Amino acid sequence: MKIKNCQICRSKKLKKVISLGSTGLCDTLLTYEQTKKNEKSYPLNLFRCENCQLLQLDFIVNNKELFHLDYPYKTSITAPLVKLLQSTPSYLKKKFNFGSNPFAIDIGSNDGTLLIGFKKLKFKTLGIEPTNIAKIAKKRGVNTIQRFFNLETAKIVKKKYKKASVIIGTNLFAHVDKLDSFIKSVKMLLDTRKGVFVTESHYAVDIVDDLQYDSIYHEHLRFYLVKPLVYFMEKHGFKIIDAIRIPNYRGSIRITATLNKNIKPNNSVKRILDYEKKRGFYSQSKYIKFRNDIIKSKNKLSKILNGIKKKGKNIVGIGCPGRCITLLSYCKINRDILDYIAEQSSSLKLNLFTPNTHIPVLDESNFFENQPEYALILSWHYGKNIMKNLRKKGYKGKFIIPMPFPKIIN
Ligand SMILES: [Zn+2]
Structure with a gap:
């Protein structure tokens, strides 16, 4: 669905930042038979709202297509992420007073990794997860409802559970298509006095500073600065009381909001708004440079990869995160360039093919046997860890690190 108004403030003052072409969905990999058929692809354009400063796509894919039952991403496959996610509960416990018998709800709880962190701190927990990954969470002993989170689900939860001390969504707020009804559902379940709503989202400042254009894909409808988040939360009667930058996904922002008017925000919120303004994130010139740098980075990567292929050497992709689909398709990296992509043997993506570019995903044992001359690190945001492990x-x-500007490491 093409959209013409800002997803948060409804303004029509949208300015284009960059067009990344048209791509398939990054968590819908293809079987061999599917690569022979006509494929769906969707426009991928980044716009910026001049009114509330929200960065956003201008095309929304139905979320039942995006988060289909066989959604292949398990949080626990990324070891550094497990550690980071499980540090969130202790941060919140230290910072806020939840009283006795606290209760945490995780929306989009995936395999239960974050809730295990809350359980360790003696929270009662509930996960809400629409895909079949919910079954893995249940097997790990994490109380989980397999449903999309919406008003209907909120009503079911409200009947069965007490009001929540913490409602959290990590790397989720960018994904939700009906944001207004989403926040109304949160409101229905949150303790109005002591409860907090917490979101962790990829931070637009880090995306721009680090040229992370590969994080622009259809699952991410919006890229947040703190400013549009303040606008949105206030519109719905929430107040942001804490804002902190965290390293997750190479640069995220954790926002804590309350419905209690008597709780005062700490100075982190004002400080970060001043920072965004001072760094020019509320003006178009910032994004013109962003666009030009992306194009430079892409051209340099193409030059490096094509140069290697001309010499007859082999390149294998390492890791198949959702975000690599944008990189592969925008930079036109196909099977002429990459022999295959190597993934851990526990990955749900093995033996499938990337959309558009049709590169097969194979068990990493192939990679150690073949010893290709070059390894293109597609999970470059965990690059250091990955390179160390591969060695x-x-x-x-x-190694080839594709971003922010590509480089080769011997
Ligand atoms: Zn707006």
């Missing part, structure tokens, strides 16, 4: 497991070739 430890015996890889002898060179």
